[in-house]
Amino acid sequence: MPLTPNHPWRDRLPKAPLDLESTAQKTGVQSVFDWIELFNGFQAELPEPYAEIDVLDGPHADVACEALRSLKRNPRLVRFAGVDMAGNRLWNVNPVLKEIARHVYPGTALDLGCGAGRDAVWLAANGWEVTAVDRLESNIETLRKLRQAYAENDPIHWVQANLHEYPPEHDFNLVLLHFCWDPQYFELAKSCVKPQGLLSVLAHSSTHVRCFAGPRSAKILVPESLKTEGFEVLCTEEHWARDRHFVSVVLQRH
Numbered sequence: 001m002p003l004t005p006n007h008p009w010r011d012r013l014p015k016a017p018l019d020l021e022s023t024a025q026k027t028g029v030q031s032v033f034d035w036i037e038l039f040n041g042f043q044a045e046l047p048e049p050y051a052e053i054d055v056l057d058g059p060h061a062d063v064a065c066e067a068l069r070s071l072k073r074n075p076r077l078v079r080f081a082g083v084d085m086a087g088n089r090l091w092n093v094n095p096v097l098k099e100i101a102r103h104v105y106p107g108t109a110l111d112l113g114c115g116a117g118r119d120a121v122w123l124a125a126n127g128w129e130v131t132a133v134d135r136l137e138s139n140i141e142t143l144r145k146l147r148q149a150y151a152e153n154d155p156i157h158w159v160q161a162n163l164h165e166y167p168p169e170h171d172f173n174l175v176l177l178h179f180c181w182d183p184q185y186f187e188l189a190k191s192c193v194k195p196q197g198l199l200s201v202l203a204h205s206s207t208h209v210r211c212f213a214g215p216r217s218a219k220i221l222v223p224e225s226l227k228t229e230g231f232e233v234l235c236t237e238e239h240w241a242r243d244r245h246f247v248s249v250v251l252q253r254h
């Protein structure tokens with residue numbers, strides 16, 4: 001893929017505070033319990049635990065913040081008008097994706113085990129033609145909602161399938177295996193990267209397990225195990241991100 005350090009699509013989705021006044025008007029929520037119920041339905045859209053959630057100040061803000069705190073979230077009141085909740089992204093972009101998008105032109109991407117689809121939606125909104133696969137119907141449903149809210153006109157092809165039985169129809173410029181580590185899925189991911197294409201693997205590290213006693217060892221990535229014929233390891237990094245320590249490996253197919 002050609003290098004393009006500053007292409008115009010980069011990080012097209014802004015991050016914005018929650019505008020709870022319009023939410024209150026649309027949904028009629030009043031009490032702390034109403035807000036808790038509402039936030040529970042949108043867990044997948046909230047930032048990761050411990051991240052600050054900016055809440056636009058207004059008559060409902062205090063009650064909504066109380067609800068967020070009781071869900072162990074970290075709200076912060078801000079005075080900032082002129083944003084609408086539906087048009088703005090609420091989560092932090094995966095830093096590995098931002099770095100990849102800084103260096104390559106958008107092409108086709110495959111997100112294996114896409115979860116609620118944040119990576120897929122961000123890529124689509126930044127010019128990529130995305131195929132997103134997950135076995136859980138509820139995740140595909142959330143992905144559809146996210147796409148509707150944040151990347152309505154951008155192509156995402158979603159597939160509800162088990163990766164053990166999923167045959168990709170063609171090869172991709174970029175394949176993601178993010179927090180869905182399994183050696184078998186890695187074989188699948190490798191098999192559908194185009195020549196010169198990239199494969200990004202993110203997974204919990206052994207440091208994470210030492211600190212938190214989970215997830216189980218089968219889900220842990222040892223970066224050295226990814227050295228594989230036909231691919232060059234472009235970078236291996238380890239990161240702390242609040243409550244997790246993870247390994248990021250980006251490979252390029254010859």
Ligand SMILES: C[S@@+](CC[C@H](N)C(=O)[O-])C[C@H]1O[C@@H](n2cnc3c(N)ncnc32)[C@H](O)[C@@H]1O
Nearest residue numbers: 113114115134135136161162163164178179180
């Ligand atoms: C921890 S989530 C990661 C989601 C997303 N990739 C991310 O980084 O936020 C793992 C996802 O992989 C999916 N998954 C795990 N095994 C799968 C399989 N065999 N087939 C399809 N999806 C699978 C799960 O349903 C879940 O949504």
